[in-house]
Amino acid sequence: MRAMIIREPGEPEVFEAAEIERPAVPAGHLLVRVAATSVNPVDWKIRRLGLPLGPEMPAVLQGDVAGTVEEVGAGVSDFRPGDAVFGCAGGVRGSGGALAEYMLCDADLLALKPERLSMAEAAALPLVCLTAWEGLVDGADVGAGQRVLVHAGAGGVGHVALQIALARGARVFATHSGGRKEDLVRELGATPINYREQSVADYVAEHTGGAGFDVVYDTVGGDNIPLSWEAARPRGTVISCQSNSTQDLTPVHLKGLHHIGVLMLLPLLHGTGRAHHGLIMTQVAALAEEGRLRPVLDPAGFALADVAGAHAHLESGQAIGKVVVRVGD
Numbered sequence: 001m002r003a004m005i006i007r008e009p010g011e012p013e014v015f016e017a018a019e020i021e022r023p024a025v026p027a028g029h030l031l032v033r034v035a036a037t038s039v040n041p042v043d044w045k046i047r048r049l050g051l052p053l054g055p056e057m058p059a060v061l062q063g064d065v066a067g068t069v070e071e072v073g074a075g076v077s078d079f080r081p082g083d084a085v086f087g088c089a090g091g092v093r094g095s096g097g098a099l100a101e102y103m104l105c106d107a108d109l110l111a112l113k114p115e116r117l118s119m120a121e122a123a124a125l126p127l128v129c130l131t132a133w134e135g136l137v138d139g140a141d142v143g144a145g146q147r148v149l150v151h152a153g154a155g156g157v158g159h160v161a162l163q164i165a166l167a168r169g170a171r172v173f174a175t176h177s178g179g180r181k182e183d184l185v186r187e188l189g190a191t192p193i194n195y196r197e198q199s200v201a202d203y204v205a206e207h208t209g210g211a212g213f214d215v216v217y218d219t220v221g222g223d224n225i226p227l228s229w230e231a232a233r234p235r236g237t238v239i240s241c242q243s244n245s246t247q248d249l250t251p252v253h254l255k256g257l258h259h260i261g262v263l264m265l266l267p268l269l270h271g272t273g274r275a276h277h278g279l280i281m282t283q284v285a286a287l288a289e290e291g292r293l294r295p296v297l298d299p300a301g302f303a304l305a306d307v308a309g310a311h312a313h314l315e316s317g318q319a320i321g322k323v324v325v326r327v328g329d
């Protein structure tokens, strides 16, 4: 089958076209004819740095997939050949990714694709929705009456996190750097906050009367983490999916904050909790079908042969929403 592979870490140019063997289908798995996949930061980080959680080389990258079931392994009863499915199912250590004509997927990780969404739109959702859901729903149990701040509301995780929090009845605020990103945050239903123009103290005063947000989702990491602690109310919750930082934890202690760390790759890497991811994807599909969760696709679309361009675009920081790569029909 056709694939784009990498043989070693490096710049986007390390991608090369290759013919590789079509996987056999073990019990509990599906062979999915890939229609589309989307790029996530973990994909370009694996490609650039060869992270230990990345797949063995030569590697087929990218976990997000939308496509059509081609073959069903023994013991799978929820899916049939011809079903349109989506999920995040590989591209890390131990499992191949979606930059190929076919992807072998653990059936537990997938759900039926929402009919309302195209394959490209469906491929944009899985990894970012799992990340948002694990923090906001499984972790913080966000609900009506709460004030939720999402950092990077126009980013991949941020734009779905704010929609999931809204769908659960929260009042949602989201940071952005201005321009089209501000418009997008507003269109999606959150109150925009330009983090370049307003200090944390100012927006906490304006939107919470100085009390602080009940829940803050930090998708930025680094120097943004203490800003999230500052924005949270005493005994509030800070969720982080990007924790690369060395910080004094005193502010967490002094406010009695709850910290929730999210690593949505755990089920893929360790094999446990996969059925829960399938369940989240089913609920994500339901929200999308109801029109309460919509993926925002960056206008620059890419074909499989130009996956290098897709990676370069996301890495540039210029992308808005999700960068999608079309693989099949």
Ligand SMILES: NC(=O)c1ccc[n+]([C@@H]2O[C@H](COP(=O)([O-])OP(=O)(O)OC[C@H]3O[C@@H](n4cnc5c(N)ncnc54)[C@H](OP(=O)(O)O)[C@@H]3O)[C@@H](O)[C@H]2O)c1
Pocket: 040, 041, 042, 127, 128, 131, 151, 152, 153, 154, 155, 156, 157, 158, 175, 176, 177, 178, 181, 195, 219, 220, 224, 240, 241, 242, 262, 263, 264, 265, 314, 317, 321
């Ligand atoms: N742990 C996990 O399971 C997990 C899962 C998914 C993602 N992640 C990590 O989470 C991070 C975000 O992922 P993503 O898919 O959302 O990335 P993305 O689509 O590249 O979006 C990143 C966004 O961050 C914004 N940003 C940069 N600096 C900011 C700041 N100081 N304050 C507010 N916004 C800022 C950028 O927009 P502006 O122009 O508005 O600044 C950009 O829209 C990545 O590092 C990724 O590796 C972790």
